[in-house]
Amino acid sequence: MNAQLQKLYKNLLESYVLEPKEDHLYSAQRLSRWFIDQKIPPEELVNYHINTIKTIFPDIPQQVKSSFDLLLEVMISYGIAYQESEKLIDRHKQLDHEIDVAVGMQQTLLPVSPPQLNEVEIGVISVPANRMSGDYYNFVNHSEGYLGIAVSDIIGKGIPAALCMSMIKYAMDRLDMKPLSPGEKLRGLNTIVERNVDPSMFITMVYGVYDSLKHEFCYASAGHEPGLLYRADRQEFVELEAKGLVLGVNPKTDYEEYKIQLQVEDAIILMTDGVTECKVEDGFLTRDELLKTIQDCIHLPAQKAVERIHHKLCERTHYELSDDQTILIVKRNA
């Protein structure tokens, strides 16, 4: 404890014990914050207090002096606990900083903005429940007029899922060296994931290629939540049924491919289970409620639509997302 603090404390103590006033107690509260800022351990303060009291009252009975020794001994344990908590706070700050860096790095794994495609509009939003996300999406330029689209959900949340996301990103980049059909792409990814993840990790993914000349979407699914096709003329949703095992379970898995045709104003909606299994206060968001939410927004431009849908889901969950949410809309404009 530095000389200035010692002097302040001594003056306060003397004033209080000789003529106690409530103001002294407020001053003590303020002073205690300084002690904490200066990281003064409790036993040091108690020791100083005892010595000061002995100076002010040199004739205090021996029994009282002995009781001070006991108090000091007890405060030493408090001091150790205080130092440990200080270390934990420092460690927490350090981890917090590392997570900040990791969050920044994770953002670089995601495309900056949806690509432009003739007669097609793409909107995407991906929001983590906490700071790091287990959801992933990607766009792959195949060739003129063809665009690969992936939406993926990695088991769990937070840092383990984020680490796994970087693997899937680089695996996709590696497989992008040559144009692969959706089924081939998932087969290739599955081999890589199965070889590289913990036995209890798995990844779901829907991967499709949009042909903007024929307005066809060819896709395959690795255990991912079925997407939706919005038929604008009938104003109804059709589930994009697709069977396929999640990535990382069986290295010898084949993925069946499916093809759909989009008419003008039709839209494909791909989501992760944070959307389809959205937890609300009275259970889960019902399918009808989700479809109604999408229908209310689907007339908007694709990017505005995904943002509006996410906003409505946030309202429904009172802004407490229990899982990462990703919504991607591909809408045929002409």
Place this chain on the structure above:
Amino acid sequence: MNMTVQTKQIEDQGVTIYVEGEVDVYTAPKLRESLMQHCETEDLVRIDLSGVNYIDSTGLGVLIGAYKAQIATEGKLIIIGMNERIKRLFQVTGLDSVIQIEENQEGGQA
């Protein structure tokens, strides 16, 4: 929400693990511990999910881990008593194509 795990062993007929409650990121480690312990020693492991009302992706991962452990030692894993929500989860993820699923024939926990 809590989760409980109880086991019943029948000689030469493997072990049945009865799970009750919610299997999520918080309770899954407890299930993993119990499952992996039995997967190490038993050729046949049954998991009875009759008492499970919710299972998240972490819980699903634990079941996949148990399935892989059984496959690696040429053992067998059977899951029984799934509710409709969990059945749908198995269908969507394609796990119903690799993990053996049976209806609960024993009428609940013994």
